[in-house]
Amino acid sequence: MTPRRELLVGSVILASGVVGVVGTLWLQGRGIGRTETEVHVLVSDVGQLAQGNAVKFRGVSIGRVGPIEVEPAGDAVRIHLHLVGEFLPAPDAGVVLAPESLFGDWQAEIVIRSRFPNFAFYEVPPNRRIQGGVHVLGGFTLPDLSRLTAVADEVAQNLAVLTDRFDKAFSDETAASLAQAIDNMEELTATLKTVVEEESSQISGTAERIRIATEEIASTLTAARSSIDRLDAMLASGRVDSILDNTVAITANFRGVSGDVTLAVDRLESTLTSADSTMARLSRIAARVEAGEGSIGRLLVDTTLALRAGDLLEQMSSLLDDIRANPRKYVRLSIF
């Protein structure tokens, strides 16, 4: 055995060892001489996730799934995630286990739990969220494709049952009824056609009226548009400013008038006070008149007095008429 052959044998053995170890580590996704962060995930079920599957964060592959083991209590499964570099999970971070493609490869994606309110993430007790310096996150596993397929199969079966029932329900009798219904529909259609033809003239008149109304509306709109144009022009020419100035002056006048009104109201209050006292006095006089006191009271109470007064007035009236007719009879003018 020559030294050269010994060297060759040793080189081949070492080369194969290096290829085996380095290749295995590389295929496992483990870096040699680079920092790694380990994060644990607790889930109730891992689906089809397997060691070596990708770990993603915001869609970027950041590591590999490590060993998967059932917790000693049997209530959960613990997944070891080997992440490349330093990684500090957010306080409300969780992990969603889901198929990466339709071909059986799964992935573990680190997500913010609040983004998925409908996912029932495994609740890690607060005292277990950091164990031995390793962060423990709660996970949620999406249904496996086989489960979805099972549901689809169930739906397909229900559909088959429905089709079968439909086949049974659609008998000759049903077909005859359907044919009868179609005949009735034809009759109904013919009737409707007649009605429509009859009503078409009325509809034409209505359409004409609508046309006229539309034209009127159009002219109104034109007028409105011209008004708006004028308003625009007015706004542009500054006439509004003068109107506003006038409004200010009118407001000032109103303010003055309001002061006068206030004064008048004050005066009116004193007048009303005087009126109240006058009315009180009138009430007292009226009471005395009703009681028959004074001349007016006696006149009202004593009816003969009133009649005699009436006679007197008639006599005075005839006397005045006589004086107008014969003034010389009653008036004599003499000078010296």
Add this chain to the structure above:
Amino acid sequence: MTHPALEPIQSVGRAVLALVRAVGQGGYLAAGAVRALRNTDIWAPHILTQMYQIGVASLPIALFVAMFTGIVLALQASYTLTGGVPAYFVGTLVGKTMILELGPVLTGLALAGRVGGSIAAELGTMRVTEQIDALETLAYDPLAYLVVPRVAAGLLMFPVVVALAIAFGVVAGWVTSMGLLDMGSAQFVKGLKIFFDPFDVTFAMIKSVSFGLIVTGVGSFFGFHTVGGAEGVGRATTRAVVVSTMLILVLDAFWAAVLL
């Protein structure tokens, strides 16, 4: 002289007896080899030579086979995986197939011809030229001198050769995917990694060790029991290669059934 009607029954009996004799001889040889392990001063100086012959000298043929296997695998995977199947599955198929099956088995078959035939021819020649008898006459344990170094070297070097062959085959498939197929390196690596399980490597190593034992053991057995001169040597060599090949395939199925 047997009656012609009884000839078939006689043939069955003869075959069973031959099988029992072979098993007995094989057991005797195996037991003698295990006993010979204690004679380290006899076999130890020769093991490195056998490691070179069985391992290093076999590398070119093993790597050649692995390289073309990787190339063909990539091309056929690309041809087969059409439609909605992602391209990265070419990497998956090449990696899985090379590690689990074709790497160990094709290397084992190639070495069955080269190593097993060589051992059977060498020992057979020594047997028919009475060199082995001479060793026994000199009280030199022929099993320790001839069988143990070969079998031990086979057990040690087969995993080495298989590991390098697998790596070479995967790299060949990778290069083919990038060069001949419209595929990026990242896609191939993704497919290679996505379904990788470290147990795959363990499985391949277990198989390769068992194939090493079979190839060297069967070669030693037929060589050690060669009779009939030069013709017997040729017959022993042929039998060694045929039986090794068959046993490799049987063991391949056995390990797949037991370990996977």
